[in-house]
Amino acid sequence: MIGGFYFITDHGLSERGILNDVEEAIAGGARVVQYRHKTGDARTLYGEALAVRQTCADADVPFIVNDRMDIAMAVAADGIHIGPEDIPLFAVRDSYDGIIGTSCSTVADAKRYAAEGADYLGVSPIYSTTTKDDAGEAVGPEFISKVRKAVDLPLIAIGGITLERVHEVTWAGADGVCAISATAGRNVRKKVSAFADAIGRRKI
Numbered sequence: 001m002i003g004g005f006y007f008i009t010d011h012g013l014s015e016r017g018i019l020n021d022v023e024e025a026i027a028g029g030a031r032v033v034q035y036r037h038k039t040g041d042a043r044t045l046y047g048e049a050l051a052v053r054q055t056c057a058d059a060d061v062p063f064i065v066n067d068r069m070d071i072a073m074a075v076a077a078d079g080i081h082i083g084p085e086d087i088p089l090f091a092v093r094d095s096y097d098g099i100i101g102t103s104c105s106t107v108a109d110a111k112r113y114a115a116e117g118a119d120y121l122g123v124s125p126i127y128s129t130t131t132k133d134d135a136g137e138a139v140g141p142e143f144i145s146k147v148r149k150a151v152d153l154p155l156i157a158i159g160g161i162t163l164e165r166v167h168e169v170t171w172a173g174a175d176g177v178c179a180i181s182a183t184a185g186r187n188v189r190k191k192v193s194a195f196a197d198a199i200g201r202r203k204i
């Protein structure tokens, strides 16, 4: 089951390299890792994804590749995360047994993705964010409640989430939380650990 703290790599914000960040995030309690690299060439993506996959496999943490079906297949990732501009969900569901996550910001899309066989949904952007250029307008934590009522899939809240806001999104029904800028840079382990604790506390 996808949930808890969901860590996404960010080359721009990383200070010690994304592989180190992944190790730190897992040590801090991340329950899912996504490799996200928007600008690298396929050879670079393959090499990095392979290394991250190994680190995740050693820790028994699900490893998801963002956008790229070819890379996910080549490194035998546990899953892929696809957005509205990527290969369509219906096109991969029949031939791919791994975890498929997709992003949604309307209830109609959430229902459609559930019907098409998504395994989890990223609900975003909950708050405004500068980490993703085309993230769009903030949908607010109430959007999570609406999707929660509409579909029976794990929901990962993402976009502008700080430690102080964790309770708002878990209260609204999120099963997991992703925070990039709030955990990237220095002390990744400590920051992820604080998120993992905050999410865990809400679930008790």
Ligand code: TZP
Binding pocket: 124, 125, 128, 129, 130, 131, 132, 135, 158, 159, 160, 161, 178, 179, 180, 181, 182
């Ligand atoms: N998808 C939707 S919002 C977002 C992504 C990748 C960026 C989240 O980053 P931050 O820094 O936690 O707002």
Ligand code: MG
Binding pocket: 066, 067, 081, 082, 083, 084, 085, 086
């Ligand atoms: Mg994408």
